[in-house]
Structure formats: structure tokens, C-alpha cells
Amino acid sequence: MTMDDLELLRRFEPIIHFTRGEHFFPMDADRYVGESSLWEARPEQPPVCLVPETKLTLAKLVEPRPAPHGTVHYLRFVESLTPLEAARFLAKHRRAFRRSRGRLARVGLASRIIDALFSITLILRGRVPGGTAAAAADVYQRLQAKAEQYVYYGRAVRSGPGSFIGLQYWFFYPMNDWRSGFYGVNDHEADWEHVTVYLAEDLTPQWVAYASHDFTGDDLRRRWDDPELQRVSDHPIIFAGAGSHASYFSPGEYMHEVALPFSGPLTRIFRVAEKFWRDTLRQGGLSNEEADHDRSSGVLVVPFVDYARGDGLIIGPGGAKQWQPRLLPEAHDNSLDHPQAWAHHYRGLWGLYARDPIAGENAPAGPKYNRDGSVRRSWIDPLGWAGLDKVTPPGGVAAAIAGGASAIEQRLAVAQTEIADKTTQLRALGLESEAMIDAPHFKAHHPEHLKKIAGLSEAIQQLHKQVAVDHALLEALTAYRERLAQGERLPARSHIKLAHHPTTEETEQLGRLAEAWAALSIGLLILGFIAVMLIAPRFWANGLVSLVAAISFLEALFRREAKELIQRAVVGLSLVALVVLVYEFALPLLVAGIIALGVFIIVDNLRELAG
Amino acid sequence: MKRHRARLPLLLLVFGQGAMFLTYFALYLFNVGMRPELMMLDPRGHLQAGLSLWFFTGTWLVLGAASVIIGVGLRRMRPWAWTAALILEGAILILALEAYFNRHADPSFYAAMAVAMVIVLALNQREVQILYRAHYTPLEGPFGR
Numbered sequence: 001m002t003m004d005d006l007e008l009l010r011r012f013e014p015i016i017h018f019t020r021g022e023h024f025f026p027m028d029a030d031r032y033v034g035e036s037s038l039w040e041a042r043p044e045q046p047p048v049c050l051v052p053e054t055k056l057t058l059a060k061l062v063e064p065r066p067a068p069h070g071t072v073h074y075l076r077f078v079e080s081l082t083p084l085e086a087a088r089f090l091a092k093h094r095r096a097f098r099r100s101r102g103r104l105a106r107v108g109l110a111s112r113i114i115d116a117l118f119s120i121t122l123i124l125r126g127r128v129p130g131g132t133a134a135a136a137a138d139v140y141q142r143l144q145a146k147a148e149q150y151v152y153y154g155r156a157v158r159s160g161p162g163s164f165i166g167l168q169y170w171f172f173y174p175m176n177d178w179r180s181g182f183y184g185v186n187d188h189e190a191d192w193e194h195v196t197v198y199l200a201e202d203l204t205p206q207w208v209a210y211a212s213h214d215f216t217g218d219d220l221r222r223r224w225d226d227p228e229l230q231r232v233s234d235h236p237i238i239f240a241g242a243g244s245h246a247s248y249f250s251p252g253e254y255m256h257e258v259a260l261p262f263s264g265p266l267t268r269i270f271r272v273a274e275k276f277w278r279d280t281l282r283q284g285g286l287s288n289e290e291a292d293h294d295r296s297s298g299v300l301v302v303p304f305v306d307y308a309r310g311d312g313l314i315i316g317p318g319g320a321k322q323w324q325p326r327l328l329p330e331a332h333d334n335s336l337d338h339p340q341a342w343a344h345h346y347r348g349l350w351g352l353y354a355r356d357p358i359a360g361e362n363a364p365a366g367p368k369y370n371r372d373g374s375v376r377r378s379w380i381d382p383l384g385w386a387g388l389d390k391v392t393p394p395g396g397v398a399a400a401i402a403g404g405a406s407a408i409e410q411r412l413a414v415a416q417t418e419i420a421d422k423t424t425q426l427r428a429l430g431l432e433s434e435a436m437i438d439a440p441h442f443k444a445h446h447p448e449h450l451k452k453i454a455g456l457s458e459a460i461q462q463l464h465k466q467v468a469v470d471h472a473l474l475e476a477l478t479a480y481r482e483r484l485a486q487g488e489r490l491p492a493r494s495h496i497k498l499a500h501h502p503t504t505e506e507t508e509q510l511g512r513l514a515e516a517w518a519a520l521s522i523g524l525l526i527l528g529f530i531a532v533m534l535i536a537p538r539f540w541a542n543g544l545v546s547l548v549a550a551i552s553f554l555e556a557l558f559r560r561e562a563k564e565l566i567q568r569a570v571v572g573l574s575l576v577a578l579v580v581l582v583y584e585f586a587l588p589l590l591v592a593g594i595i596a597l598g599v600f601i602i603v604d605n606l607r608e609l610a611g
Numbered sequence: 612m613k614r615h616r617a618r619l620p621l622l623l624l625v626f627g628q629g630a631m632f633l634t635y636f637a638l639y640l641f642n643v644g645m646r647p648e649l650m651m652l653d654p655r656g657h658l659q660a661g662l663s664l665w666f667f668t669g670t671w672l673v674l675g676a677a678s679v680i681i682g683v684g685l686r687r688m689r690p691w692a693w694t695a696a697l698i699l700e701g702a703i704l705i706l707a708l709e710a711y712f713n714r715h716a717d718p719s720f721y722a723a724m725a726v727a728m729v730i731v732l733a734l735n736q737r738e739v740q741i742l743y744r745a746h747y748t749p750l751e752g753p754f755g756r
Contacts, residue, residue: 281732282736282737282738283732283735283736283737284735284737563694566694566697566698566701567697567735569701570697570698570700570701570704570731571731571732571735573701573704573705573708573731574700574704574727574728574731574732576704576708577704577707577708577724577725577727577728578728580708580711580724581721581724581725581728584721585721
């Protein structure tokens, strides 16, 4: 690592806009570790404290600790406060956070039922105890009061000559309190987030990618000239999610959908049925592309809002607080003397291991590692992580096009020669076949010969197809080279398939009545169903259908979606009718189908005769 | 906009449905004509049968007339006709399914159910919705969808 890297990192260091009410900001790992204890959880055994708090240092953290497979090493930053202590702390440090219209008011009845199920899974799964976030905030505020610091850990990743240089900025937060503080998905001690700025060889910024939850690929990155990317000079602006610390390009409130655990198979079946319904039967109101954009991540999904308003503290150039950068070791620098040697040598979790089987409440591992100890893709392959591995840096485009065109020309020449050779062989085989026709003693050999002819003919056909494609590709490359030479560029957002946008103002301004209804409706549904079961248990099915229909209709009125609800309900009724008709008239329908097929064949043949 | 090929079958189905219900109405009326005592709502034994006949006769007439009116609206490409057709078919399906699940469906109900089902699936076709301007307007974000 050289000073050049530090200068580069400082030149492009980001500015983070937080949401008002945020308790935790990027800090240094050494002070966090100084407050933590180190634990070891072996399979089927209670966890054991290896190093108690105040005794742990970064040097001790990286000591080798052999253990059997399945063992988890983890830190414990704080002991959770009792409910009374937590309430006292929160009363003393009241959040300035303003909650907007509830997430439940923004989604439908089905999602709210699933939300209730998700809350039940939280009881069954391991979770961070209540009062942990308050305790963490208490300790963090004490540390900041002693010495206020806002730290990022940076590294410059050079993937070789002619490639992008990736400037990675890692931010360490002592706690993710998204669930307990901001009605989000999860809480966990410790949180590692990162963004990467990609430079060309001449050190001009080209792209930037923000980590957002567990997403990867093209949608994470924006081109430097994309209007969505906000910058102050060469410093990109990040809008951090409240509590979650996920990074966004624009301020706003983002809806997230979290699939219920083990809902994958159901989602896959639903996708197949949906595709058949939409594409084959052409049913529904949206075009394919629009539907793909609107497609949620699963069937059993729970909606959550990530508040990234950017109306709170600003850290970075021009902001209220300034960064203190720390350099991470290079990819192959395994020296234990490096101040940040823990990045390579500590594979454990950076906070409480809550034994959550789906990991949402377990603390993350460090910048280099996943929770299971494997190396993160964003660390080992920052280009591939943001889908940039297939993108040629601007300085090398002309040479790459020339190289690509030359390779295609060579491939074409080879293919043409091969076509000529195979054609000669095919003609020879054709002649031999003609000669065999009137010779009875070739009866056994002739079919084999015909097979060879068919195989060779197929191979020549494939070569012709390849030549046609290569010719078209060559033309396209030449045209693209000319467009680039004239200064044209692809649109800045052409690589984005599904951009994550904040919710619209219209959605955020749902009425108070809709919000209250959203909060009450599931409870009312359950109470109403219990009442039906007590009063008229024989009619439980009718009662349930009526209750759901009444609540859905009221809901649709609140949302001014009565027409859409009627459409969905009537289509549902027609599908029930279809099932009834098939059930009642299976045999006549089969006979009618066969008769129709017979009539079709007769008509078709008669038409051919007449024609 | 070019008219979708499903429009003509849709119109035929809606008018055909109207004709079917009006025929049912005529048949019920004929039935009543054969047994005029049913029209009297005689409390001495025929009250229930009489009421049922009045209800069905009236229902067939209303459904038949509504089908014809909606068919005219659909033919004139009126957006309201698409919504009205959907509501009408919903009502027919509710009546038919209620009869089926309460075990008093006869062949006329199955025929009504089948026709209504086909009409709903035709109305729900994406192109038909666009034709009658019944499709949803996608929301635009600041940077497009």
C-alpha cells in the first residue's frame, strides 16, 4: 500500500447523508473491539467466552484459534439492557425520526397477513434481544464523547493493466437497528457497508457502485455522468438507509420485500403459472416488460421501508463531520504487522451470533468474509460484483474493438475454409451414394452412408449460420467503432435492468384512515372469523370468504382501486367456474375436443384438395 | 387503434348471452302461462314455487336486457361498457356458482356459467383492455421505470 492509494481514496471519498434519528455512524474497529468480548460457539455446545471485554485487542483478535467444523467465533459488543433501562435510555435520547405513513398501509391485505406470519417466524428464530440497540447506542455515544471520530476503511484494487482501478470504501457501524429503530427487517450488532468508485487508468472516474442489502450485478452501479448520481465535485453522495445503512443514489423511502423463509418452491410454481397466464393466455393489464419491472421477489413476501431521506448528519467533504481514512491491507498482504491485519485474519462475526438459521439477525463478518467464512465477492472481485467485468475501460475500447474484429475475421476465414473442405467431402459422399442406388449388394451400407451425408450437411449448415452471425457482428462492431469515434456513447443507464426507486409522494401520502385501517384490518379479520366460528360454525367457509371480501372491498375503496379489485374478483370467479365445468363435464369436454380435432383435420384436408 | 380480433367473438358472445337470457325469460313466462295459479302467490301451498318463479323470470329479463345494452356499448367502443360487462359477468358467475354449490343448478346455469367465464377471459385479455382503455397507467419514477 502506498501513499498514492490514500491520496486517491481521499480524492474520491464519498459524502454520506444520513436520515434524522440515526444513532450509529461509521466508526473505527479498534475502539469497538476494545469494548467487545470474543466468544466461540461450537456445534451443540453452549458458547464460551474466550476473551472478556476490556481485555480484547486487535492483536488478540487475529490470533489463530483452531476449532472443529461448524464452530462460530463472534464478538459481543454489549449486554442488552433490561426493558426498563432501555425505556429510560430512549426517553433520554429521543429520536428525531419522523415515521411516514406506515409500510402496511402501502401494501395489500395478503402482504399484511404474511407480515403477521413473518413476525411469528421472528419469535421462533434466533434474534437480537430487545434492549441491545439501546445498549449499543449508549456505549457508542460514550465512545464518541471521549473522541469523536468518523472513519472509513479504504483500499485500491488494481485488476491488472488496462483494467479499472476500484477504490473501495468500507464503513463499519457498531449496530444495525433497522428493525427495532425503524420498523425494518432485522437488527444485528456490527454492520459493514461499502461503495466502490471505479477509475480508468488515467485516474478519471468512470463508474460508482453502492452496496445495497445483498444485491449484486449491473443494477448496483451508475455511470459517473448519470443524472441520478449526485456528486459534490469528485465526491459521490450516498443516502444511507436509517438503521440498515444500505446505500442509495437518491434520497427517499424505499420499499423492500423480504421473502418468508422456505417460500422458494411456492414462488417458483407461482412464477410458472404467472408466465403462462400472462404470456401464453395474454391475460392481465400490464405488458410483459412492465410486469417484469413490477415483479416482486417472491409470493410470500413482507414489505419493509428503508428510510434514506438524507435529512440528518452529513459526513464527508463539505459536510458537518469529516472522515478519518484508514487503509486496508492489499489483497496479498498477509502480514500480521499491518494495522488492519484483522481484515485478513479474523474470519468470525463482528457482533452477536443470534443463531438465526436464515442469518438476518446474526452479525456480519468483516469486509473480506461472508458469515460462513468464505471470501466476499465484492472483496475478491470488485469488478464482477458490480457487473463491470464485461465492460472495457474507455482507453482500451478502440483497441478491444480492433482486436475483436480481427478475431472474427480470422474465425470467418477458418469457417470458409472448413465449409469448402466439408462441401468437397459432401459431394464425394453424394456421388458414392448415387453409385450405390442400383447396386443390391450395398443394401447394408447405403443407410449408413446416408447418415454420414446428413451429418455432414448439418455441420455445413451450422458453419453457414456461424458465418452469417459473424458477418453481422463484424458490421455491428465497425458501426459501433465509428459511432464512438464521433464521440457518441451508450446511454448512461442502458445497463440497468431494475433500478430501485424511492416510493412516490402519492404512495407516501396515503390518508391516516388508510394507515389506521392497515393496522387494524388483520386483527379485525381474525376476530370476525372467531365470531363466525362461535355463532355459526357450520358457515365458517362462507363467513371467511365474506369477511375477506368485505375487508378487501373497503381496502380497495381507500386506495381508489375498486375497479381493479372487481376485475381480479371476477377473473377469480371465472377460474372457479372453469374448475366446476371441467369437474362436471370432463368426459363431454374430452369428446368435444376430439370431435373438434377431427373436424379440423377434415376441413384442412378438404381445403388442400380444393386448393 | 386497430381493432383486436377478439372483439367480434366478444360481441357475439355478449349478444348471444343476451339472447340466451331472454329466451330463458320467455320459457319461464310460457311456463307460468301454462300454470297461472303460480302467479297468484297463493298461500295455500304454491307460495315458495311462485316466488322462485317470479325471481327467476325477473332475473333472466334483467340479465338479458343488460347484456344487450352492454353489447351495444361494447360495439360502440365505450370504455364504460367494459367495466359494466365485467360487473354483469361477475353477477352471473356469483348466481351460477351459488346455485351449483347449493346443489340446485340445472343445465341453464351451466350454460350461463360457461358463457360468462369465456366472456370474462376475453375481457381480461390485455389487448381488449387496451382497446377499451381499461388498462392501468404505469407509475413513472424520476428516472423512468
